[in-house]
Amino acid sequence: MRSTFFILCFLCLCVGVSAQKPKHLITVENTSKFNRSELVRVSWADVLKVYPTIDTANFQVINKATAGQLPYQLEKLGGAEVRFLLLQVAIKAKSKLELQLSKGKPNPPVTKTYGRYVPERKDDFAWENDKIAFRMYGKALEGTNENAHGMDVWVKRTSDMVINKRYKVDNYHKDHGDGLDYYSVGTTLGAGDMAPYLADTVWYLGNYRSYKVLDNGPLRTSFQLIYDEASANGIKIKVTKQISIDAGSQLNKVENTYSFNEQTALPVAVGLATRKEEKKDVFTDAKAGILSYWEPVHGADGITGVGAIFLKTPIQIKQKHNQLLGIGVAKANQPIIYYTGAAWNKAGEITDSVQWFKYIRDFNEKLKRPLRVKVK
The missing domain is CATH 2.70.98 (Beta-galactosidase; Chain A, domain 5)
Known part of the structure; x- marks a missing residue:
């Protein structure tokens, strides 16, 4: 009975850890020979498919490697609805960048x-x-x-x-x-x-x-x-x-x-x-x-x-x-x-x-x- 209790606790802990793993990921890959620092455009429709409950006023984009926030902009192209998520990324040649979307207040944007x-x-x-x-x-x-x-x-x-x-x-x-x-x-x-x-x-x-x-x-x-x-x-x-x-x-x-x-x-x-x-x-x-x-x-x-x-x-x-x-x-x-x-x-x-x-x-x-x- 005691062993069953510990097994259940262990399973609950595993489920909790699993639940904390990033679910909403954006991968950016640089296949060129240049280090890149530029804007990338992400379809908002694709974002909604993996994160349908996202709050446009309360989310962060996190660099998984550094745990730091990335600046972003919601692009509307003159309309009322969001069309694209614009991300300012820096990525080395022949490498990948993994970004996590998560709930939270973003850093105040710097107007550039x-x-x-x-x-x-x-x-x-x-x-x-x-x-x-x-x-x-x-x-x-x-x-x-x-x-x-x-x-x-x-x-x-x-x-x-x-x-x-x-x-x-x-x-x-x-x-x-x-x-x-x-x-x-x-x-x-x-x-x-x-x-x-x-x-x-x-x-x-x-x-x-x-x-x-x-x-x-x-x-x-x-x-x-x-x-x-x-x-x-x-x-x-x-x-x-x-x-x-x-x-x-x-x-x-x-x-x-x-x-x-x-x-x-x-x-x-x-x-x-x-x-x-x-x-x-x-x-x-x-x-x-x-x-x-x-x-x-x-x-x-x-x-x-x-x-x-x-x-x-x-x-x-x-x-x-x-x-x-x-x-x-x-x-x-x-x-x-x-x-x-x-x-x-x-x-x-x-x-x-x-x-x-x-x-x-x-x-x-x-x-x-x-x-x-x-x-x-």
């Missing part, structure tokens, strides 16, 4: 991405992460002597969000200690905007008319910019541009959807503004869909590198109209996806063209070998 409409500055839309900042120009700027066409860069050397502070100071063309806006866009596509390319010409479709914020940090900010219909070489074209920026990345993901009736495909160009120096520090690879440029030094302001990567390759590459152009093809009502962005030497992380061109090549390799995610 942010974007907003700026009506006080003629309809700018500005966005940033902990590395770099950008803006696009709105309709209110058209017809003024300040108007420009492409994507602007605001360089920074702080992980803090700077957009609101700079618009309040107004004099953001001067470095007050955390960076500035010295990049010149002019009549170009700037730091990687896209426009139709017809009759050997870039056709600017005007500045954006309206916007929609889809998600706004802390780890990913995404939004849409909607443009009025415009004519390019006799073709009437409308475009919606969807842009997202992740914490820790120098590059934006851009998904442009063009609608047009006269044909089934539309040549489009991504442009990087080039400067007047004769020797240009450029790296391109048409087969890999890469164009990148390291600008000349701009006095005390420093040096900006810009670059872009097409997902669909190969592309054509040209240097004309004061810009380096990568030319691809957009199909009607189907997104054409590419990545574009910039780095500043005075931020201290990417300080010369060799490092910048390597960053672009490595980024492209990582796109080809995404982290593998399983929920069980």
Whole structure:
């Protein structure tokens, strides 16, 4: 009888220990030769299958190896329901990471991405992460002597969000200690905007008319910019541009959807503004869909590198109209996806063209070998 009692106690203890084992696991695998630090996207539907009682306001993501919490974001893509769980992971080459979902209050998030409409500055839309900042120009700027066409860069050397502070100071063309806006866009596509390319010409479709914020940090900010219909070489074209920026990345993901009736495909160009120096520090690879440029030094302001990567390759590459152009093809009502962005030497992380061109090549390799995610 006594032995039976001890056996029952032992079985109860085993059941208790078993019940404490992690039941809701996310495995992230890095099959590439690079150490990776980036966001991974986990289907929320897959999470609900293994953890149907999860409370979106009260759960943690725990690294099993360290027992530390991982930052995360619930991505809704402009809707009311959660679509994806975004996780910020650091994982070594050729290794796996096991993460546990458990009930509990998460650590307060640190905002690493942010974007907003700026009506006080003629309809700018500005966005940033902990590395770099950008803006696009709105309709209110058209017809003024300040108007420009492409994507602007605001360089920074702080992980803090700077957009609101700079618009309040107004004099953001001067470095007050955390960076500035010295990049010149002019009549170009700037730091990687896209426009139709017809009759050997870039056709600017005007500045954006309206916007929609889809998600706004802390780890990913995404939004849409909607443009009025415009004519390019006799073709009437409308475009919606969807842009997202992740914490820790120098590059934006851009998904442009063009609608047009006269044909089934539309040549489009991504442009990087080039400067007047004769020797240009450029790296391109048409087969890999890469164009990148390291600008000349701009006095005390420093040096900006810009670059872009097409997902669909190969592309054509040209240097004309004061810009380096990568030319691809957009199909009607189907997104054409590419990545574009910039780095500043005075931020201290990417300080010369060799490092910048390597960053672009490595980024492209990582796109080809995404982290593998399983929920069980």
